[in-house]
Amino acid sequence: DGGITQSPKYLFRKEGQNVTLSCEQNLNHDAMYWYRQDPGQGLRLIYYSQIVNDFQKGDIAEGYSVSREKKESFPLTVTSAQKNPTAFYLCASSSGAHEQFFGPGTRLTVL
Amino acid sequence: SQELEQSPQSLIVQEGKNLTINCTSSKTLYGLYWYKQKYGEGLIFLMMLQKGGEEKSHEKITAKLDEKKQQSSLHITASQPSHAGIYLCGADTMNSGGYQKVTFGIGTKLQVIP
Numbered sequence: 001d002g003g004i005t006q007s008p009k010y011l012f013r014k015e016g017q018n019v020t021l022s023c024e025q026n027l028n029h030d031a032m033y034w035y036r037q038d039p040g041q042g043l044r045l046i047y048y049s050q051i052v053n054d055f056q057k058g059d060i061a062e063g064y065s066v067s068r069e070k071k072e073s074f075p076l077t078v079t080s081a082q083k084n085p086t087a088f089y090l091c092a093s094s095s096g097a098h099e100q101f102f103g104p105g106t107r108l109t110v111l
Numbered sequence: 112s113q114e115l116e117q118s119p120q121s122l123i124v125q126e127g128k129n130l131t132i133n134c135t136s137s138k139t140l141y142g143l144y145w146y147k148q149k150y151g152e153g154l155i156f157l158m159m160l161q162k163g164g165e166e167k168s169h170e171k172i173t174a175k176l177d178e179k180k181q182q183s184s185l186h187i188t189a190s191q192p193s194h195a196g197i198y199l200c201g202a203d204t205m206n207s208g209g210y211q212k213v214t215f216g217i218g219t220k221l222q223v224i225p
Contacts (some may be wrong), residue, residue: 004153033212042199042217058212090153097203099144100213102153 002027004103006091011108013078013085021076021106023091032074033100036060037088046089049074078108086110115202115216123222124190132185132219134200140180142203144213149196157185157198187221195223 004025013019025032034046045058049068063082068074074093078085088107092100114137124130134143142161146154158167160176160183167174171188187194197220201213 006153035215040217043201043215045212048212088151092154097142099156099159100154100201101156102146104153105151107151 004091004093004101006089006103006106008106009104011106013108013110015110016080018077018079019108021078021089021091021108023074023076023103024072025074025093025101025103026072027093027095027101028071029093029095029101030071031094031096032068033092033094034058034064034066034074034076035090035092037090037105043090046076115200115214117198117200117216117219119219120217121220121222123224126191126223126225127189130187130190130221132198132221134183134185134216136181136202138181140176140183140202143176143183144201145174145183145185146199146201147196148199148218154199190221190223192223192225195221197221 007022031050033048035043036046037043044060046064047055047058047066049055052068052071055066055068063079065077086109088105090105091103094100116135118133144159145157148154158174163178163180165176173186176183197218199215199218201215204214
C-alpha cells in the first residue's frame with residue numbers, strides 16, 4: 001500500500017547527542033515536509049523540500065538539518081544545537097499544490 | 112503572515128448531537144484543508160475547499176468555505192465516539208521563495224461521550 005512511514009515511533013536522546021528521524025514515502029510525491037507539534041502551539045514547519053537535492057528552511061529550522069538525496073526519503077537530524085527538542089515530529093508529502101499526506105509521527109524525548 | 116484561529120479550542124458533546132467547529136483566517140483563504148488527528152498519531156486528510164461558498168461532505172462531516180473566503184466551518188451530524196479527536200484546519204500560503212506551504216491552526220479537541 002502507498003503511504004508515508006516514519007521511524008522510530010519513540011526516540012530518546014541524551015543531551016548533546018544528534019539524532020536522526022526517518023521519513024520514507026512511496027506515493028511518488030515531489031514535495032516533503034517536516035513539522036514539529038507541541039501542545040497549544042499547533043504544527044510548525046521545520047524544513048520542506050520541493051524536489052530532490054533541494055530544501056528550504058521553514059519557520060523554526062534552527063537546530064535541525066535535512067537532506068533530500070532520494071525522492072522517497074527526507075530524513076531530519078535534530079542536532080545538539082536544538083535546545084528544546086522534546087516534541088512530536090510529523091513528516092508529510094504532497095504532489096504539487098495539493099493536500100499533504102502525513103506519516104504516523106515520531107515522539108522525541110530528551111533525557 | 113497568515114494566522115488561523117480555531118474555535119472552540121475544545122468541545123465535549125453527547126453521542127448523537129450535532130456540532131460545529133470554526134476556522135477563521137486573518138487573510139483571504141485560497142485553499143483550506145481540514146484534517147483529523149488522534150492523539151499521538153499522524154493527521155488524516157478530510158477535505159479541501161477552494162472556492163467561496165464551496166461545501167463538501169464525507170460521511171457525516173460537512174465543511175464549508177464562506178463567500179468571503181475568510182472562514183470555514185466543519186459540521187458533524189449525529190456525532191459518534193469515532194469522531195473524537197483533534198480537528199485542524201490548514202491554509203495555503205505562499206512564501207517569499209514562491210513555494211506553497213500550509214499554515215495550520217492549533218486545533219479543536221473533540222470528545223464524544225457515549
